[in-house]
Amino acid sequence: MSSSNCSAVSTFLLIGIPGLEGVYIWISIPICLMYFMAVLGNCTILFVIRTEPSLQEPMYHFLSMLALSDLGLSFSSLPAMLRIFLFNAMGTSVDACIAQKFFIHGFTDMESSVLLIMSFDRFLAICNPLRYRSILTNSRVLHIGLTFAFKSILLVLPLTFTLKRLKYCNKRLLSHSYCLLQDIMKLACSDNRVNFYYSLFITLCTMSDIMLIVVSYVFILKTVLGIASYREWLKALNTCVSHIYAVLIFYVPIITLAIMHRFPKHTLPVAMILMADAFLLAPPLMNPILYCVKTRQIRVKVLEKLEKLSLKSK
Numbered sequence: 001m002s003s004s005n006c007s008a009v010s011t012f013l014l015i016g017i018p019g020l021e022g023v024y025i026w027i028s029i030p031i032c033l034m035y036f037m038a039v040l041g042n043c044t045i046l047f048v049i050r051t052e053p054s055l056q057e058p059m060y061h062f063l064s065m066l067a068l069s070d071l072g073l074s075f076s077s078l079p080a081m082l083r084i085f086l087f088n089a090m091g092t093s094v095d096a097c098i099a100q101k102f103f104i105h106g107f108t109d110m111e112s113s114v115l116l117i118m119s120f121d122r123f124l125a126i127c128n129p130l131r132y133r134s135i136l137t138n139s140r141v142l143h144i145g146l147t148f149a150f151k152s153i154l155l156v157l158p159l160t161f162t163l164k165r166l167k168y169c170n171k172r173l174l175s176h177s178y179c180l181l182q183d184i185m186k187l188a189c190s191d192n193r194v195n196f197y198y199s200l201f202i203t204l205c206t207m208s209d210i211m212l213i214v215v216s217y218v219f220i221l222k223t224v225l226g227i228a229s230y231r232e233w234l235k236a237l238n239t240c241v242s243h244i245y246a247v248l249i250f251y252v253p254i255i256t257l258a259i260m261h262r263f264p265k266h267t268l269p270v271a272m273i274l275m276a277d278a279f280l281l282a283p284p285l286m287n288p289i290l291y292c293v294k295t296r297q298i299r300v301k302v303l304e305k306l307e308k309l310s311l312k313s314k
Contacts, residue, residue, distance in 0.1 A: 009168040011091045012187065014177055016084045017273055028085035034285050035078045041288030042067040042074075048301045055297060058136040062121055063291060063298075065114045065145050066246070070284035072107035076100060077280045081177040097179040098163050104280070105181060106156045108254075109202070111283065112209045113148040115247055119216040122240050127223045155205065159198060166190050175269070176276045182261055203258070210251055217244075242294040249286050253279035 016024060045067045049060045080100060083089040092100075124132050159181060169189035176183060181202075185195050220240065227233045257279055260272045292299050 009094070009170070009172045009187070011093055011172065012097050012168075012179070012184075013090045013173045014080065014084055014092060014179070015090070015174060015273065016088075016177060017270060019270070021088070024085045024088060028082060031078070031081060031085060031281075034281055035074060035082070038070065038074045038078075038281075038284035038288075041292075042070045042284060044302060044305075045288050045291065045298070048298065048305060052301050055301065056138070058121055058132075058138075058141050059118075059125070060298075061138070061141045061145070062114060062118045066111065066118070066287060069107050069111035069114055070287055072103065073111065073280055074284045076103035076107060077178045080179075081277070084177055092179070094168060095164075097174075097184060098160055100179045101163070101181055101184060102156055102160045104178065105159070105202070106152050109155055109206065110149060110152040111250060112206050113152060114145075115243070115250060116209045116212055117144060117148065118243050119213040119247075122243055123216045123220055125239065126220050126236050155202060159195060159202075162195050162198070163188075166192065166195070176273060178276075178280070180276070206254070213247060238294075242290050245290050245294075246283070246287050249290075250283045253282060 017027065020027065046064055049055045049064050077100070080092070121136065124135060128135075163181075163184055166188040167190040168187050171187050171189075174180075174183045174187070181195075181199055185192055185199070188195075217240070220236075224233055224236045227236065253275055257272070257275050260275060292302055
């Protein structure tokens with residue numbers, strides 16, 4: 001588009017759920033509740049692991065990293081959604097949208113990395129238990145976490161500057177309740193090839209995380225199937241159940257949303273919006289519930305903390 005036909009855009013418009021504008025206030029109630037439960041659940045996980053000496057092990061340190069990633073996703077996306085459904089405030093500046101994109105994609109990549117680390121943790125615990133503690137020392141776990149967090153920042157940061165240099169003309173309506181990279185790129189009227197190829201590179205990095213998780217579980221299954229005792233076989237697999245659920249809850253919406261963006265003509269816009277909302281609502285809400293229900297040590301310590309609080313209140 002030539003510059004003479006280009007009307008510069010300074011604000012983007014986010015979208016709620018088309019056709020349900022009259023009941024936005026009612027939709028905001030479950031979203032507020034899920035937001036509150038996600039923050040409370042992940043803060044509880046962090047507090048319990050931080051204050052309990054018996055939980056100072058690699059598995060629980062990685063769970064703390066997962067809780068931090070979930071909190072980051074919640075804080076970077078849900079307030080924007082609540083603005084729409086509570087106050088019908090759809091407008092957001094270009095700079096604020098690009099900043100939100102940075103945090104959402106940064107914490108998404110960080111959560112993907114943590115899930116990969118946790119699969120490696122399960123692989124070591126089951127396939128090489130004798131060397132588990134010597135390999136995953138507390139200092140090494142800290143270095144791994146910081147390295148992957150730094151990697152997530154470096155991976156997403158260049159897009160912040162390249163998107164800022166683009167020109168946005170005439171079109172300003174986004175497709176979701178928050179700012180995503182693909183949405184912002186569609187509104188640009190200048191050359192967008194660098195962003196396209198770099199976003200493809202980020203997608204390949206995420207897909208590589210999925211493939212490495214699958215490879216880890218192939219080795220885990222191979223080891224478990226070689227165990228003669230059914231009870232030991234079941235016990236080994238049971239330690240992976242929470243992580244498997246967390247992987248499915250995180251990756252299924254991402255893959256489904258990517259397919260929907262790839263074939264938009266065959267997808268209802270409302271279905272795409274709901275899947276995008278589920279992508280950021282489900283993991284922060286469900287992960288604390290999963291790990292409290294399926295991990296006995298976490299469940300027992302949380303119940304002990306609640307019992308102490310109830311006794312103090314009396």
